[in-house]
Amino acid sequence: xxxSERAGGLADWIRAATRPRLLGILLILLAGAxxxxxxxxxxxxxxxxxxxxxxxxxxxxxxxxPALPLADVLGxxxxxxxxxxxxxxxxxxxxxxxxQVFVEGRGYEGELGYYVLSALRVSEDDALLPVVRxxxxxxxxxxxxxxxxxxxxxxxxxxxxxxxxxxxxxxxxGAMVESVSPAQLVNFWNEPTYAVPVxxxxxxxxxxxxxxxxxxxxxxxxxxxxxxxxxxxxxAEWWIFGGFALVLWWRMVRDEVRxxxxxxxx
Numbered sequence: 194x195x196x197s198e199r200a201g202g203l204a205d206w207i208r209a210a211t212r213p214r215l216l217g218i219l220l221i222l223l224a225g226a227x228x229x230x231x232x233x234x235x236x237x238x239x240x241x242x243x244x245x246x247x248x249x250x251x252x253x254x255x256x257x258x259p260a261l262p263l264a265d266v267l268g269x270x271x272x273x274x275x276x277x278x279x280x281x282x283x284x285x286x287x288x289x290x291x292x293q294v295f296v297e298g299r300g301y302e303g304e305l306g307y308y309v310l311s312a313l314r315v316s317e318d319d320a321l322l323p324v325v326r327x328x329x330x331x332x333x334x335x336x337x338x339x340x341x342x343x344x345x346x347x348x349x350x351x352x353x354x355x356x357x358x359x360x361x362x363x364x365x366x367g368a369m370v371e372s373v374s375p376a377q378l379v380n381f382w383n384e385p386t387y388a389v390p391v392x393x394x395x396x397x398x399x400x401x402x403x404x405x406x407x408x409x410x411x412x413x414x415x416x417x418x419x420x421x422x423x424x425x426x427x428x429a430e431w432w433i434f435g436g437f438a439l440v441l442w443w444r445m446v447r448d449e450v451r452x453x454x455x456x457x458x459x
Contacts, residue, residue, distance in 0.1 A: 210446045236425070240421045261280065268387075269385050273389045285344070286316050293367065295370070297369050312382060321387065323389075324392075328410050394412075395409075
């Protein structure tokens with residue numbers, strides 16, 4: 194195609210697109226497309242809101258419902274799923290008083306302190322379960338006091354944290370760590386270990402009376418629940434309708450170009 198033919202073809206498209214009738218239709222379709230885009234954005238917002246609401250309802254059911262036996266939820270070395278986060282569980286075992294650490298830099302009600310991270314030897318499988326017994330304002334050794342004998346522990350499953358460095362295997366009880374990381378504890382404990390920590394909620398029998406008793410920190414925070422599929426589909430439909438309006442106008446311009454060329458030939 195020569196340059197003049199291309200220029201002539203472009204002129205036909207411009208002439209067709211700028212006809213008053215098609216310009217009027219374009220304005221109407223653009224308004225419709227803008228409305229579709231706005232409705233799609235609204236549905237996307239609803240998808241986020243409903244997704245979060247569904248996640249909150251599910252989290253509340255896990256946290257406030259009856260405690261499930263830990264063995265029914267996961268075993269040693271098994272990872273945590275999103276649906277298990279915050280699940281209330283119960284487990285029996287004995288504390289290992291010499292396998293405890295302080296987790297530094299943890300806040301509670303506006304005050305900076307430490308978590309007490311203890312090892313519970315699970316009676317059912319003899320593996321070690323990392324249990325965050327609570328928060329303390331200082332590394333007072335009294336916070337490391339635990340009940341002898343078997344205890345019944347109820348708590349919430351929490352996500353493991355990333356650790357930048359390991360723990361010196363020769364470190365004694367009360368060592369300082371920067372994260373609640375079962376992977377970090379493996380070399381320190383040197384025994385089969387659960388890959389998911391538990392946040393203590395209650396315990397029977399209760400711990401020994403001490404000047405410093407860890408304060409339970411409650412269930413973990415639940416991240417955003419994602420998008421509700423139904424509202425997300427509605428959003429996609431509105432955006433498709435908006436795009437279709439523009440395609441419709443382009444097809445009308447194309448038909449007008451054909452009509453102009455037929456008139457020229459005829």
